[in-house]
Amino acid sequence: MDQMTASPTMPQKLEGHKKKPFQLTDLSAKPVVIGRRGLERLDLLLLVIEALDLNASKGLLWTSDKLGLQDYFPNHVELWKCRCHNPLRKTARRGQLNSMQSEALILLISTMADKIYPDLRQLISSKEPANKNQERWELFYARLIDLISERFNNRRSAVKKLLSYEYTDALFRNLILTLALSVGPGGVDRLRASLMELNY
Amino acid sequence: MLRLNYQYDRNSVRLIIQGLPDLSLGQSAEQIGILSTWKLDLVGYPTLEGNLEHLQILISTITQYTRYYLSGFRKTFGELDGPVQIRPITKGHLIILRSSKENIEPLEVKIDDAELVDLIYCLDSLRYDKRVLVDWNIVINQPKRLKHKLNYFYLITQLSSPILGLLSLVLTIFLFTIIYDPKTEYNYGPKNVGTDKKSLLAN
Numbered sequence: 001m002d003q004m005t006a007s008p009t010m011p012q013k014l015e016g017h018k019k020k021p022f023q024l025t026d027l028s029a030k031p032v033v034i035g036r037r038g039l040e041r042l043d044l045l046l047l048v049i050e051a052l053d054l055n056a057s058k059g060l061l062w063t064s065d066k067l068g069l070q071d072y073f074p075n076h077v078e079l080w081k082c083r084c085h086n087p088l089r090k091t092a093r094r095g096q097l098n099s100m101q102s103e104a105l106i107l108l109i110s111t112m113a114d115k116i117y118p119d120l121r122q123l124i125s126s127k128e129p130a131n132k133n134q135e136r137w138e139l140f141y142a143r144l145i146d147l148i149s150e151r152f153n154n155r156r157s158a159v160k161k162l163l164s165y166e167y168t169d170a171l172f173r174n175l176i177l178t179l180a181l182s183v184g185p186g187g188v189d190r191l192r193a194s195l196m197e198l199n200y
Numbered sequence: 201m202l203r204l205n206y207q208y209d210r211n212s213v214r215l216i217i218q219g220l221p222d223l224s225l226g227q228s229a230e231q232i233g234i235l236s237t238w239k240l241d242l243v244g245y246p247t248l249e250g251n252l253e254h255l256q257i258l259i260s261t262i263t264q265y266t267r268y269y270l271s272g273f274r275k276t277f278g279e280l281d282g283p284v285q286i287r288p289i290t291k292g293h294l295i296i297l298r299s300s301k302e303n304i305e306p307l308e309v310k311i312d313d314a315e316l317v318d319l320i321y322c323l324d325s326l327r328y329d330k331r332v333l334v335d336w337n338i339v340i341n342q343p344k345r346l347k348h349k350l351n352y353f354y355l356i357t358q359l360s361s362p363i364l365g366l367l368s369l370v371l372t373i374f375l376f377t378i379i380y381d382p383k384t385e386y387n388y389g390p391k392n393v394g395t396d397k398k399s400l401l402a403n
Contacts, residue, residue, distance in 0.1 A: 121211065125314035126291055174272065180317045181270045186263070186324030194270045 031099035032106070032192060035199035036087055039097065041178075042105055042195065043086035047151070048175045049112045051143040052119045056112065063111050064104075072104040088152045088159055106195070110188045113179040120180040124173075144172060204232050206332065208325040212243040213318040215326060217255075222333070232332045242319070245309050248297060250283075252334065258284050259323050260338050265293075266320045292316075 034042065050056040057076065064073040073079040082101055084093045097105065113120065122128055123136055145163060152159045161167050182191040208215045215238065222233030238255050240248040250258075261284045265277040269288070278285030278296075285296040292312040299306075311319065327336055 121314045121317065126312040177313055178270060181266060181320065183317070184321040184324045185328035190267055190270055193267065197271055
């Protein structure tokens with residue numbers, strides 16, 4: 001009996017990307033253009049990863065190297081520049097990410113979500129002890145709110161809304177669920193489709 | 201010929217498929233082209249089994265549901281009397297599985313978000329497994345104008361304020377038109393028929 005320990009397609013992609021540069025045709029046939037709301041969402045997902053994994057900033061770069069995305073994210077600065085397309089940032093950049101950068105970022109998020117999957121699962125599982133789960137959520141809220149208030153433009157009403165509790169609760173749960181559903185071989189396609197939907 | 205078994209695990213879910221390579225299509229000994237049976241184990245529920253058609257419907261229904269669920273859209277998927285139906289419930293999701301055999305009650309499986317993620321992971325792993333050459337016949341993961349096409353609640357919430365405003369304006373105008381004003385002279389009958397002096401004298 002053949003026991004499957006990891007996704008059947010992802011490792012093959014990773015191995016393939018070690019030598020050759022990342023190609024758009026590897027993931028999606030159509031060019032990916034993510035709109036303003038999609039860029040906000042992408043950056044928030046990366047912040048969620050950072051909130052759950054304290055070493056995520058380094059982990060993102062390592063994973064990027066492993067996936068063969070060095071051309072897009074060779075260092076922290078380039079990754080930061082991509083994330084600054086989020087209009088809610090303190091130092092926001094005008095314009096949109098190009099198709100390749102968007103694909104690379106989506107692949108990076110999906111792979112990172114796979115790494116932190118145990119944490120994500122604990123948060124969304126209803127079978128965990130309630131008080132323990134409450135503690136985890138509170139810790140996660142605190143970290144994410146810290147990260148948002150540190151990096152986003154707090155004078156903007158959209159950011160103030162992000163930080164208001166009644167809105168935050170539903171949004172943060174949705175972000176966690178999005179990351180959990182982005183895991184696995186079909187996760188990249190699902191995440192891409194959901195981000196592109198925000199364009200409409 | 202050896203029967204092949206492939207297993208896909210993820211925390212609370214285990215999917216096992218059995219099949220054979222389709223040698224007439226030149227498939228290798230490690231590939232499954234003819235799927236004979238499958239078994240799905242969800243923690244806390246009896247093992248589910250079925251044929252290829254059932255698995256295709258299960259994958260199609262769950263995958264589409266998950267895709268829409270990710271976009272924040274809650275809707276029932278699967279036909280009312282079909283073998284698989286899934287719908288959102290208060291804290292999780294309800295999968296209703298109907299057997300093709302007679303006199304067997306439908307099985308209701310309640311899962312939470314974590315178990316849904318495990319299940320979709322296993323189904324995705326099977327779908328994307330290059331050793332399994334079965335046509336799943338699913339068109340999914342295409343971005344759609346979900347909110348505008350399908351989410352009527354979204355439309356209602358967006359349009360409720362202008363519609364209410366317009367209705368209240370129309371109602372106010374209507375009320376003003378029917379209120380009795382004592383200063384206005386109302387002549388309901390034919391004008392001056394037999395009431396003025398001239399006509400009276402003429403009579």
